[in-house]
Amino acid sequence: MVFQPGNIAQPCTDGVIAGGTGLKAIVDCNSFYCSCERLFKPGLSKKPVVVLSNNDGCIVSRSDEAKQAGVDMAIPYFQAKHLIAKHDIAVFSSNYTLYGDLSWRVMETLRMLVGRDNVEVYSVDEAFVDLPAMSPEAAANYGLYIRQTVEQWTGISVSVGIAPTKTLAKAANYLAKKNKQLTRCVTALVTPEEQRNALQSIRVSNIWGVGRSYAEKLINMGITSAWELRNMSEQWAGKQLGGVVGTRLVKELRGEPCIDMQEQLDTKKMIATTRMFGSPVNDVLSIKEAIATYTSLAAQKLRRQRCAARTISIFIVPKEEDHAVDFHHGPIISTRTTLPTATSVTNELIKPAVQLVEKIYEEGRVYKKAGVMLSGLENDTCIQGNLFVPESKNKGRFLMDMMDNINFSMRDDILKFAASGTSRNWKMRQELRSPRFTTRWEEMFEVR
């Protein structure tokens, strides 16, 4: 890396157009998980790297070199093993603790650059940024300034797309990533001409908001480029692409903003913990242990956002017998229950959750996945103490705080409930995880 302070482009306020329509930028980390792994293994900086999903199931992040070697996104690990061996690709299990910390550093950098209120964290590796109206040159220059600063401060390289709407900014970012040499990872689509040229070159399936089934539908109707979609009427889009969603999509492609910057609500409306089993299970006890463990993880997330839940849903997924060419999950067998009052106390959630298992478990079937979802969330501080239960029960929340503190400072699961079991033969595989360099003392990066 050769970024000297002098290389940083200065934000060019000359180009700001007073009173014009503002611009939006999407800042997207390049191969984020791979970049995080490389940060602590500089020897891998030019080598192909991939990162696996939970359970070492699928490939979820690929470095450019791995993409070039022909490793596809989201394919099962075992299917890529021959390519991995052939090209000597470095493989990591996902290390969410590390990625979460580096993500925070990137977002903080953006907040410092453009102001806290102008950053909307969209996912672990992406953020939308609100910008004033600017000339095309000023926009491109500002994108470069963001990219270089983030890379210099955090070591993570990002791509930047800038345009009048979120959907066009995503399209700009797609082009920025597609040809990094040419774009230097920054593309701005400010003028109508720039937007037309860009949309003509992008296939409709690569547009943000067009997933697999809409893409198939559109192509069958003869609409293949993003430009063709842009030119369809709003009524048509509403009818074909799911109502207001479709209408919004074509408007955004035309440069009319319909998707606003979101207030940063870090309070989720639903909290889920779901996992594939390390190996399939058929006994009800293992499933109950898994459900208890997932409930306890979900409850922890619940308390972190200071909420309590009223509704508990659980599901289990049987392993299909036939190995069809088209892999798909399902059927998913689920059930739910609503509690008389919302709670965030783990054992008050575990008990009903485990009871639900009996309702859907079938003797003799083999299961591969299970999950717990908590919904009907309320603010924890507003929950009334219940007058009709012993006072000791209202102290549950304090016990939970203690447990969370101990688990946070020691190890994630040093304290747990007996229902979670101790054998854990259903536990997920994670054989290739790197150390949590930035958040655990005993795993800190060493320089010798």
Place this chain on the structure above:
DNA sequence: TCTGGGGTCCTAGGACCC
């Protein structure tokens, strides 16, 4: 042998009410 996890929004349709 081996196919992730965690979210959001929207719509349709049923139940229920007056």
Place this chain on the structure above:
DNA sequence: TCTGGGGTCCTAGGACCC
């Protein structure tokens, strides 16, 4: 024989995203 209209709330399921 003939069986309204309009509103709300809830749930299930489909689509999308990273």
